Amino acid sequence: MKAVVVPVRDVEKVKAELISMDVLDKERKIRIVEHPDGKFAEIPVISYVDGSDIDGFDVVEQEGPDFYRHAMSLKEHLSGLIPEELLGIVPSGWQVLGDIVIVSIPEELQSYREDIARKLLDINPRCRCVLQDFGIKGTFREPEREIIIGEETETIQKEHGCSFKLDATKIMYSKGNLAERKRMSKLGKDEVVVDMFAGIGYFSIPLAVHGKPKKVYSIELNPLSYNYLLENIRLNHLEGIVQAINGDCGKVTPQGIADRVIMGYVGTTHHYLDKGIGAIRKEGGMLHYHETTPEVLVFERPIQRIKDAASALGRDVEIRACHRIKKYSPGVWHVVVDAFIK
Structure with a gap:
């Protein structure tokens, strides 16, 4: 510790x-x-x-650390408010974004969701709003969420010395990617970086704040995410470093200019490998390629996809590192491959 x-x-x-x-x-x-x-x-x-x-x-x-007394669990807070037989399915975890709590509540507890929300605000006194989460949907991976208590769903999430403004009912923010965002924040010194599928600046902002690049081109198709990307560039005082581009990465990714390219989306990312590799200057540069991959193909499939796309463009590949980010679903991993493109 x-x-x-x-x-x-x-x-x-x-x-x-x-x-x-x-x-x-x-x-x-x-x-x-x-x-x-x-x-x-x-x-x-x-x-x-x-x-x-x-x-x-x-x-x-630290040797012999001193711990605070363990706080009451949500289940303990709800004891006496909901039937004893339902306490076993009370949520044991939730997400806090800025001053908003996001929680998934089982169907059997729907009639008690306001009680659950009030107790979550007691446990998280700095928060002012509780949202029920129903999962994600659509091409833009937008959350399905509903207000239980509160009104304003726009918040600012502070992380690793950076600020991210977003609407928690419309924008996803994964804390499971924190380690990867921190890793990216240490890279890019004096480099030109292209961040494809930039979202609200998940990788662009920490890299620009801490990595000290020459320039970051951040590309985002979703108009809402793009507007928050612009807001977060201003919020973190990066106007002279990060240039936001609203458009399809398959059409607007600048070619032949980058020392480093981040492909931080998962799902259809491999369809854009030619543009990501093409963005790297002819002298060579680093590609960070994200993919969701079945356990039996980690890391074989993403590496082969990079090699095939590079070969088609007459480029060579040197695999530098492979990283598991998190479990995406049963039997599927979110992974990142670092490949130097020559």
């Missing part, structure tokens, strides 16, 4: 910064320790963080 070590006088300032970066571990207490040079504070950070993730801070392995 890791912690950032800072002088006691800097605790509040650093804590606020760690919260904005979405790396503060809220399960453990801040601890004051004596050092020969004075009193220092160990501020706990989430387990996947290492020293390179938090520039400018000393990150140490």
